Amino acid sequence: MTVLIRPLSAAAALAVTAFALTGCVAKAGADPSASFTVSSTADECTVSADTAQSGTLTFTVSNTGDQVSEFYLLADDGLRIIGEVENIAPAASRTLTVVAQPGDYFTVCKPGMIGEGVGRAAFTVRGDKVAIDGPDAEQKQQAVDLYAAFVKDQVGQLVPAVQELVTAYTDGDDERARELFATTRAYYERIEPVAEALGDLDPRIDYREVDAVAEGLDWTGFHRIEKDLWVPAEDALNADDETPAWQDWAPSTAEQRGEFGDLLIADVQELYDYVHSEDFTAALNDQGIAGISNGAVALLDEVATGKITGEEDWWSHTDLYDFAANVEGSKMAFSLVSEFVTAKGDEGAALVKDIAAGYSDLEQALGVHGSLDAGFVPFTDLNDTDKRNLIDLINALAEPLSQLTSVALS
Numbered sequence: 001m002t003v004l005i006r007p008l009s010a011a012a013a014l015a016v017t018a019f020a021l022t023g024c025v026a027k028a029g030a031d032p033s034a035s036f037t038v039s040s041t042a043d044e045c046t047v048s049a050d051t052a053q054s055g056t057l058t059f060t061v062s063n064t065g066d067q068v069s070e071f072y073l074l075a076d077d078g079l080r081i082i083g084e085v086e087n088i089a090p091a092a093s094r095t096l097t098v099v100a101q102p103g104d105y106f107t108v109c110k111p112g113m114i115g116e117g118v119g120r121a122a123f124t125v126r127g128d129k130v131a132i133d134g135p136d137a138e139q140k141q142q143a144v145d146l147y148a149a150f151v152k153d154q155v156g157q158l159v160p161a162v163q164e165l166v167t168a169y170t171d172g173d174d175e176r177a178r179e180l181f182a183t184t185r186a187y188y189e190r191i192e193p194v195a196e197a198l199g200d201l202d203p204r205i206d207y208r209e210v211d212a213v214a215e216g217l218d219w220t221g222f223h224r225i226e227k228d229l230w231v232p233a234e235d236a237l238n239a240d241d242e243t244p245a246w247q248d249w250a251p252s253t254a255e256q257r258g259e260f261g262d263l264l265i266a267d268v269q270e271l272y273d274y275v276h277s278e279d280f281t282a283a284l285n286d287q288g289i290a291g292i293s294n295g296a297v298a299l300l301d302e303v304a305t306g307k308i309t310g311e312e313d314w315w316s317h318t319d320l321y322d323f324a325a326n327v328e329g330s331k332m333a334f335s336l337v338s339e340f341v342t343a344k345g346d347e348g349a350a351l352v353k354d355i356a357a358g359y360s361d362l363e364q365a366l367g368v369h370g371s372l373d374a375g376f377v378p379f380t381d382l383n384d385t386d387k388r389n390l391i392d393l394i395n396a397l398a399e400p401l402s403q404l405t406s407v408a409l410s
Helices: 010-018 137-170 174-190 192-196 201-206 209-214 222-229 254-275 278-305 319-342 346-367 384-401 404-408
Strands: 035-040 045-047 051-053 055-063 069-074 081-088 093-100 103-109 118-126
Touching: 035 069, 035 103, 045 103, 045 118, 051 055, 055 069, 055 081, 069 093, 081 093, 081 192, 081 278, 093 278, 093 404, 137 174, 137 222, 137 254, 137 278, 137 319, 174 192, 174 222, 174 278, 174 319, 192 201, 192 278, 201 222, 201 254, 209 222, 222 254, 254 278, 278 319, 278 384, 278 404, 319 346, 319 384, 319 404, 346 384, 346 404
Parallel strands: 035 055, 051 118
Antiparallel strands: 035 045, 055 093, 069 081, 069 103, 103 118
């Protein structure tokens, strides 16, 4: 049976198509003075203050180190991601805007974008719980509800797709498993920021070998299965370009395949249970429009930090499938926020127009190499010019997209 990739269920798609917002945007407890600077270096993550009042917070992150970096605002357990900004190049700056509820948090930077990060520090938000009110509160809630429906729809399709992939993998039908691998992952790639917010669930499902080794974790999930399905050549190197791919590794036995398959099924079921829980609903409601907008940026960052380098699907070279799914998920999140931004007047309308044009250009360039329905060429078929063109288009879209949250909450 062929697994069909559907970005949305028919009902959710109709809801999004019919979704129109009017009026001005009520500020969710916004405080114009709640702006912070963050300095990210090789070994420090310095935030200009460690306390704030609940409401809209803006962190301007400057990377003065020599590696691409990330900045995170984490929940009190140090695992769940409240907000993040990725792909901050050396000498560059990026902005993170979040609606923060009262509570205890942590800030941390991650130079090199792997490992535990540096400069982890406590960050406290005081004040009253932020309520979404005003004349457009109902429309804001509808946007959040529609995004929740989108996530549930994708995970609901991921569960049987993973079951079919694992069945082929554990039965030794590698040809069928290879056919299913990339299309199955597309469901996960569309909603990856949600999964990343679940602590160690994302590492269990989707970590690359080099990341698991760097963090001292057991390597499981999609990419462990991937390496079994695309056995590396004897002279192949791992994704770090330093160690032979066969060093301290051998193809899984039938028993091990069963274990890896069962773990992936269990982890995806845990993801399903979470997105259908009250905790997930509460988390989305707390983040509101900012969470959806930041999700659009985060998914595009996934393209910029992994898919465009070819390091994500190191053995299968199916990176363009992930690329396309991330773009689809990002565009979906953008569509739910765009009407709020358009309602801001000429500046907001111009920003939405620029972002929409950026998505169109990126999708057109990606379409040259295939599609999720018809299949993509292997990433290794792309030449340097192809990659440079995609990188330029990602950067051109990322710049206006990074302004989306702040404009939506202004």
